[in-house]
Amino acid sequence: MARPGRPAMPKPDLHPLVDSFLEMLTTERGAAMNTRHAYWRDLADVSLYLRNEKNVEIDKANTDQLKAYLKDLSDKTHNKGTNNSKIAVRTVARRLSALRQFYRFVVSEGVREDDPTSTIESPKQTRTLPKTLSEDEVTQLIKTAGIPGTGESIRLVCLLEMLYATGLRVSELVGLPLSSIGEDNQFLMVTGKAGRDRMVPLTDAAQDAIQNYLNIRKQFIGGENPDNQQQWLFPSRTSISGHLTRQRFAQLLKDLARAAEVEESRVSPHILRHAFATHLLSRGADLRSVQKMLGHADIATTQIYTHMVGEDLKNTVDEKHPLSKKAAGK
Numbered sequence: 001m002a003r004p005g006r007p008a009m010p011k012p013d014l015h016p017l018v019d020s021f022l023e024m025l026t027t028e029r030g031a032a033m034n035t036r037h038a039y040w041r042d043l044a045d046v047s048l049y050l051r052n053e054k055n056v057e058i059d060k061a062n063t064d065q066l067k068a069y070l071k072d073l074s075d076k077t078h079n080k081g082t083n084n085s086k087i088a089v090r091t092v093a094r095r096l097s098a099l100r101q102f103y104r105f106v107v108s109e110g111v112r113e114d115d116p117t118s119t120i121e122s123p124k125q126t127r128t129l130p131k132t133l134s135e136d137e138v139t140q141l142i143k144t145a146g147i148p149g150t151g152e153s154i155r156l157v158c159l160l161e162m163l164y165a166t167g168l169r170v171s172e173l174v175g176l177p178l179s180s181i182g183e184d185n186q187f188l189m190v191t192g193k194a195g196r197d198r199m200v201p202l203t204d205a206a207q208d209a210i211q212n213y214l215n216i217r218k219q220f221i222g223g224e225n226p227d228n229q230q231q232w233l234f235p236s237r238t239s240i241s242g243h244l245t246r247q248r249f250a251q252l253l254k255d256l257a258r259a260a261e262v263e264e265s266r267v268s269p270h271i272l273r274h275a276f277a278t279h280l281l282s283r284g285a286d287l288r289s290v291q292k293m294l295g296h297a298d299i300a301t302t303q304i305y306t307h308m309v310g311e312d313l314k315n316t317v318d319e320k321h322p323l324s325k326k327a328a329g330k
Protein backbone atom coordinates (compact mmCIF):
# COMPACT_ATOMS: atom_id res chain seq x y z
CA MET A 1 0.00 0.00 0.00
CA ALA A 2 1.36 3.41 -0.95
CA ARG A 3 1.90 6.03 1.73
CA PRO A 4 -0.50 8.99 1.76
CA GLY A 5 0.56 11.43 -0.95
CA ARG A 6 2.77 8.89 -2.69
CA PRO A 7 1.48 7.37 -5.97
CA ALA A 8 1.23 3.61 -5.95
CA MET A 9 4.19 1.96 -7.64
CA PRO A 10 3.38 -0.36 -10.54
CA LYS A 11 3.79 -3.97 -9.50
CA PRO A 12 6.04 -5.50 -12.16
CA ASP A 13 6.82 -9.18 -12.36
CA LEU A 14 10.25 -8.98 -10.80
CA HIS A 15 13.05 -11.35 -11.71
CA PRO A 16 12.80 -14.60 -9.71
CA LEU A 17 16.16 -13.81 -8.09
CA VAL A 18 14.62 -10.75 -6.46
CA ASP A 19 11.87 -12.92 -4.98
CA SER A 20 14.50 -15.38 -3.75
CA PHE A 21 16.50 -12.56 -2.19
CA LEU A 22 13.45 -11.19 -0.38
CA GLU A 23 12.59 -14.66 0.87
CA MET A 24 16.15 -15.04 2.19
CA LEU A 25 15.82 -11.75 4.10
CA THR A 26 12.79 -13.11 5.92
CA THR A 27 13.78 -16.72 6.52
CA GLU A 28 17.53 -16.40 7.17
CA ARG A 29 17.96 -12.88 8.52
CA GLY A 30 14.60 -12.54 10.27
CA ALA A 31 13.83 -9.25 8.51
CA ALA A 32 10.55 -7.59 9.47
CA MET A 33 7.83 -7.26 6.85
CA ASN A 34 8.40 -3.49 6.69
CA THR A 35 12.08 -4.12 5.86
CA ARG A 36 11.14 -6.62 3.17
CA HIS A 37 8.69 -4.13 1.63
CA ALA A 38 11.39 -1.43 1.63
CA TYR A 39 13.80 -3.70 -0.27
CA TRP A 40 11.02 -4.62 -2.68
CA ARG A 41 10.31 -0.96 -3.44
CA ASP A 42 13.99 -0.23 -4.01
CA LEU A 43 14.65 -3.23 -6.26
CA ALA A 44 11.37 -2.77 -8.14
CA ASP A 45 12.35 0.81 -8.99
CA VAL A 46 15.75 -0.32 -10.28
CA SER A 47 14.19 -3.17 -12.26
CA LEU A 48 11.71 -0.86 -13.98
CA TYR A 49 14.43 1.60 -14.96
CA LEU A 50 16.73 -1.12 -16.32
CA ARG A 51 13.92 -2.69 -18.37
CA ASN A 52 12.57 0.55 -19.77
CA GLU A 53 15.79 2.50 -20.29
CA LYS A 54 18.50 -0.13 -20.77
CA ASN A 55 16.51 -3.14 -21.99
CA VAL A 56 18.19 -5.42 -19.47
CA GLU A 57 17.04 -7.45 -16.47
CA ILE A 58 18.45 -6.66 -13.06
CA ASP A 59 20.41 -9.91 -12.84
CA LYS A 60 22.37 -9.03 -16.00
CA ALA A 61 22.99 -5.33 -15.31
CA ASN A 62 26.56 -4.05 -15.43
CA THR A 63 28.29 -1.30 -13.46
CA ASP A 64 27.75 1.44 -16.05
CA GLN A 65 24.02 0.71 -16.26
CA LEU A 66 23.66 0.86 -12.50
CA LYS A 67 25.65 4.10 -12.33
CA ALA A 68 23.30 5.55 -14.96
CA TYR A 69 20.31 4.55 -12.83
CA LEU A 70 21.77 6.15 -9.68
CA LYS A 71 22.56 9.37 -11.57
CA ASP A 72 19.03 9.47 -12.97
CA LEU A 73 17.62 8.89 -9.48
CA SER A 74 19.79 11.68 -8.04
CA ASP A 75 18.77 14.12 -10.77
CA LYS A 76 15.06 13.40 -10.33
CA THR A 77 15.23 13.80 -6.55
CA HIS A 78 17.13 17.09 -6.86
CA ASN A 79 14.55 18.43 -9.30
CA LYS A 80 11.63 17.84 -6.95
CA GLY A 81 12.55 20.92 -4.92
CA THR A 82 15.21 23.46 -4.11
CA ASN A 83 16.30 22.01 -0.76
CA ASN A 84 16.46 18.30 -1.53
CA SER A 85 20.22 17.71 -1.81
CA LYS A 86 20.37 15.82 1.48
CA ILE A 87 17.28 13.82 0.56
CA ALA A 88 18.81 12.94 -2.82
CA VAL A 89 22.05 11.74 -1.21
CA ARG A 90 20.19 9.60 1.34
CA THR A 91 17.92 8.12 -1.33
CA VAL A 92 20.82 7.18 -3.61
CA ALA A 93 22.81 5.76 -0.70
CA ARG A 94 19.86 3.61 0.43
CA ARG A 95 19.15 2.37 -3.08
CA LEU A 96 22.83 1.51 -3.61
CA SER A 97 22.88 -0.36 -0.30
CA ALA A 98 19.89 -2.46 -1.43
CA LEU A 99 21.64 -3.23 -4.71
CA ARG A 100 24.82 -4.29 -2.92
CA GLN A 101 22.88 -6.64 -0.69
CA PHE A 102 21.09 -8.09 -3.71
CA TYR A 103 24.20 -8.69 -5.81
CA ARG A 104 26.08 -10.23 -2.90
CA PHE A 105 23.22 -12.69 -2.68
CA VAL A 106 23.35 -13.32 -6.44
CA VAL A 107 27.10 -14.01 -6.27
CA SER A 108 26.69 -16.27 -3.22
CA GLU A 109 24.11 -18.29 -5.15
CA GLY A 110 26.60 -18.79 -7.99
CA VAL A 111 24.37 -17.05 -10.55
CA ARG A 112 27.14 -14.64 -11.56
CA GLU A 113 30.77 -14.27 -10.58
CA ASP A 114 31.07 -10.49 -10.41
CA ASP A 115 29.39 -7.88 -8.23
CA PRO A 116 28.63 -4.84 -10.44
CA THR A 117 28.28 -2.59 -7.39
CA SER A 118 31.78 -3.33 -6.01
CA THR A 119 33.38 -0.31 -7.70
CA ILE A 120 30.51 2.14 -7.19
CA GLU A 121 31.28 4.64 -4.47
CA SER A 122 28.60 5.63 -1.99
CA PRO A 123 27.63 9.32 -2.03
CA LYS A 124 29.09 11.31 0.84
CA GLN A 125 26.49 12.00 3.49
CA THR A 126 26.68 14.79 6.03
CA ARG A 127 25.73 13.81 9.56
CA THR A 128 22.33 15.23 10.45
CA LEU A 129 21.12 15.05 14.03
CA PRO A 130 17.61 13.69 14.52
CA LYS A 131 14.84 16.08 15.51
CA THR A 132 13.74 15.85 19.11
CA LEU A 133 11.50 17.54 21.68
CA SER A 134 12.24 19.22 24.98
CA GLU A 135 11.04 17.68 28.24
CA ASP A 136 8.55 20.53 28.62
CA GLU A 137 7.13 19.89 25.14
CA VAL A 138 6.64 16.18 25.85
CA THR A 139 4.90 17.07 29.12
CA GLN A 140 2.66 19.52 27.27
CA LEU A 141 1.71 16.88 24.70
CA ILE A 142 0.78 14.35 27.38
CA LYS A 143 -1.14 16.94 29.39
CA THR A 144 -3.08 18.11 26.33
CA ALA A 145 -3.87 14.52 25.28
CA GLY A 146 -5.51 13.86 28.64
CA ILE A 147 -7.78 16.92 28.72
CA PRO A 148 -10.83 15.45 26.89
CA GLY A 149 -11.06 12.50 29.29
CA THR A 150 -12.65 10.25 26.64
CA GLY A 151 -11.69 6.67 25.79
CA GLU A 152 -9.72 7.96 22.79
CA SER A 153 -7.96 10.40 25.08
CA ILE A 154 -7.09 7.74 27.65
CA ARG A 155 -5.67 5.52 24.89
CA LEU A 156 -3.59 8.37 23.44
CA VAL A 157 -2.13 9.21 26.86
CA CYS A 158 -1.22 5.53 27.26
CA LEU A 159 0.47 5.45 23.85
CA LEU A 160 2.44 8.62 24.62
CA GLU A 161 3.51 7.52 28.10
CA MET A 162 4.59 4.10 26.81
CA LEU A 163 6.50 5.52 23.86
CA TYR A 164 8.28 8.12 25.98
CA ALA A 165 9.02 5.57 28.71
CA THR A 166 10.41 2.89 26.39
CA GLY A 167 11.59 4.44 23.12
CA LEU A 168 9.83 1.69 21.15
CA ARG A 169 9.72 1.82 17.37
CA VAL A 170 6.20 2.76 16.29
CA SER A 171 5.65 -0.62 14.61
CA GLU A 172 6.67 -2.33 17.86
CA LEU A 173 4.30 -0.17 19.90
CA VAL A 174 1.11 -0.49 17.86
CA GLY A 175 1.77 -4.20 17.26
CA LEU A 176 2.23 -5.16 20.90
CA PRO A 177 0.23 -8.25 21.88
CA LEU A 178 -1.78 -8.02 25.08
CA SER A 179 0.56 -10.66 26.53
CA SER A 180 3.54 -8.27 26.27
CA ILE A 181 2.50 -6.50 29.47
CA GLY A 182 4.49 -7.88 32.38
CA GLU A 183 3.40 -8.43 35.97
CA ASP A 184 1.76 -5.34 37.52
CA ASN A 185 2.50 -3.43 34.30
CA GLN A 186 6.12 -3.00 35.42
CA PHE A 187 7.80 -3.99 32.14
CA LEU A 188 7.23 -4.87 28.49
CA MET A 189 8.42 -7.88 26.52
CA VAL A 190 9.18 -6.63 23.01
CA THR A 191 10.12 -8.50 19.85
CA GLY A 192 12.15 -6.14 17.70
CA LYS A 193 14.08 -6.29 14.45
CA ALA A 194 15.35 -9.68 13.31
CA GLY A 195 13.18 -11.30 15.99
CA ARG A 196 15.38 -10.04 18.86
CA ASP A 197 13.49 -10.03 22.17
CA ARG A 198 14.14 -7.45 24.86
CA MET A 199 12.60 -6.52 28.20
CA VAL A 200 11.96 -2.81 28.76
CA PRO A 201 11.05 -1.33 32.16
CA LEU A 202 8.09 1.05 32.47
CA THR A 203 7.92 4.28 34.45
CA ASP A 204 5.32 4.78 37.16
CA ALA A 205 3.47 7.20 34.88
CA ALA A 206 3.41 4.63 32.07
CA GLN A 207 2.20 1.91 34.45
CA ASP A 208 -0.67 4.10 35.63
CA ALA A 209 -1.57 5.07 32.05
CA ILE A 210 -1.63 1.41 31.00
CA GLN A 211 -3.95 0.48 33.86
CA ASN A 212 -6.29 3.36 33.05
CA TYR A 213 -6.35 2.25 29.42
CA LEU A 214 -6.88 -1.45 30.20
CA ASN A 215 -10.00 -0.45 32.13
CA ILE A 216 -11.59 0.91 28.92
CA ARG A 217 -9.77 -1.19 26.27
CA LYS A 218 -12.90 -3.21 25.43
CA GLN A 219 -14.53 -0.21 23.78
CA PHE A 220 -12.01 -0.49 20.92
CA ILE A 221 -13.06 -4.08 20.15
CA GLY A 222 -16.01 -4.81 17.85
CA GLY A 223 -17.09 -4.64 14.24
CA GLU A 224 -16.98 -7.56 11.82
CA ASN A 225 -13.99 -9.46 13.21
CA PRO A 226 -13.60 -8.91 16.97
CA ASP A 227 -11.72 -12.20 17.42
CA ASN A 228 -8.84 -10.78 15.36
CA GLN A 229 -8.62 -7.81 17.74
CA GLN A 230 -8.58 -9.61 21.09
CA GLN A 231 -4.86 -10.50 21.00
CA TRP A 232 -3.60 -6.91 20.59
CA LEU A 233 -2.88 -4.38 23.32
CA PHE A 234 -4.21 -1.62 21.05
CA PRO A 235 -7.03 -3.25 19.07
CA SER A 236 -8.82 -1.50 16.21
CA ARG A 237 -12.23 -2.20 14.69
CA THR A 238 -11.26 -0.79 11.30
CA SER A 239 -7.73 -2.00 10.46
CA ILE A 240 -7.12 -5.24 8.58
CA SER A 241 -4.39 -6.24 11.04
CA GLY A 242 -6.79 -5.92 13.96
CA HIS A 243 -4.62 -3.37 15.77
CA LEU A 244 -4.02 0.37 15.62
CA THR A 245 -1.96 1.27 12.55
CA ARG A 246 1.22 3.35 12.40
CA GLN A 247 -0.47 5.78 10.05
CA ARG A 248 -3.42 6.34 12.38
CA PHE A 249 -1.16 6.91 15.39
CA ALA A 250 0.95 9.38 13.42
CA GLN A 251 -2.19 11.31 12.45
CA LEU A 252 -3.36 11.38 16.07
CA LEU A 253 -0.01 12.91 17.03
CA LYS A 254 -0.29 15.60 14.34
CA ASP A 255 -3.75 16.54 15.62
CA LEU A 256 -2.40 16.58 19.17
CA ALA A 257 0.54 18.79 18.18
CA ARG A 258 -1.85 21.42 16.85
CA ALA A 259 -3.93 21.29 20.02
CA ALA A 260 -0.81 21.54 22.21
CA GLU A 261 0.65 24.34 20.06
CA VAL A 262 3.79 22.38 19.30
CA GLU A 263 5.22 22.55 15.77
CA GLU A 264 3.68 19.66 13.81
CA SER A 265 6.87 18.80 11.92
CA ARG A 266 8.57 18.10 15.26
CA VAL A 267 5.96 15.63 16.53
CA SER A 268 5.96 12.02 15.33
CA PRO A 269 6.36 8.57 16.89
CA HIS A 270 10.01 8.45 15.81
CA ILE A 271 10.78 11.90 17.23
CA LEU A 272 9.35 10.78 20.57
CA ARG A 273 11.72 7.81 20.37
CA HIS A 274 14.56 10.30 19.86
CA ALA A 275 13.32 12.34 22.84
CA PHE A 276 13.34 9.22 25.04
CA ALA A 277 16.99 8.48 24.24
CA THR A 278 18.20 12.08 24.35
CA HIS A 279 16.55 12.87 27.68
CA LEU A 280 17.88 9.69 29.29
CA LEU A 281 21.44 10.42 28.21
CA SER A 282 21.21 14.08 29.24
CA ARG A 283 20.31 12.87 32.74
CA GLY A 284 23.34 10.57 32.90
CA ALA A 285 21.99 7.22 31.68
CA ASP A 286 24.51 4.63 30.53
CA LEU A 287 24.86 4.37 26.74
CA ARG A 288 24.74 0.56 26.80
CA SER A 289 21.50 0.59 28.75
CA VAL A 290 19.92 3.00 26.28
CA GLN A 291 21.15 0.79 23.42
CA LYS A 292 19.41 -2.24 24.92
CA MET A 293 16.15 -0.39 25.51
CA LEU A 294 16.12 1.01 21.97
CA GLY A 295 16.86 -2.43 20.54
CA HIS A 296 19.90 -1.27 18.55
CA ALA A 297 22.12 -4.14 17.39
CA ASP A 298 25.15 -1.82 17.13
CA ILE A 299 26.04 0.75 19.78
CA ALA A 300 27.31 3.05 17.02
CA THR A 301 23.67 3.66 16.11
CA THR A 302 22.94 4.78 19.67
CA GLN A 303 25.95 7.10 19.80
CA ILE A 304 24.21 9.64 17.55
CA TYR A 305 22.28 10.72 20.65
CA THR A 306 25.49 11.60 22.49
CA HIS A 307 26.10 14.22 19.78
CA MET A 308 22.61 15.62 20.38
CA VAL A 309 23.25 15.90 24.11
CA GLY A 310 26.56 17.59 23.35
CA GLU A 311 24.83 20.16 21.14
CA ASP A 312 22.27 20.88 23.86
CA LEU A 313 25.00 21.48 26.41
CA LYS A 314 26.90 23.71 24.01
CA ASN A 315 23.79 25.76 23.29
CA THR A 316 23.09 26.11 27.01
CA VAL A 317 26.61 27.40 27.64
CA ASP A 318 26.38 29.78 24.68
CA GLU A 319 23.08 31.20 25.88
CA LYS A 320 23.55 31.25 29.66
CA HIS A 321 27.25 31.44 30.59
CA PRO A 322 28.16 34.95 31.78
CA LEU A 323 31.35 34.97 29.68
CA SER A 324 29.60 33.83 26.51
CA LYS A 325 29.48 36.36 23.67
CA LYS A 326 25.80 35.54 23.05
CA ALA A 327 24.89 36.05 26.69
CA ALA A 328 26.93 39.26 26.93
CA GLY A 329 25.22 40.66 23.86
CA LYS A 330 21.72 40.37 25.33
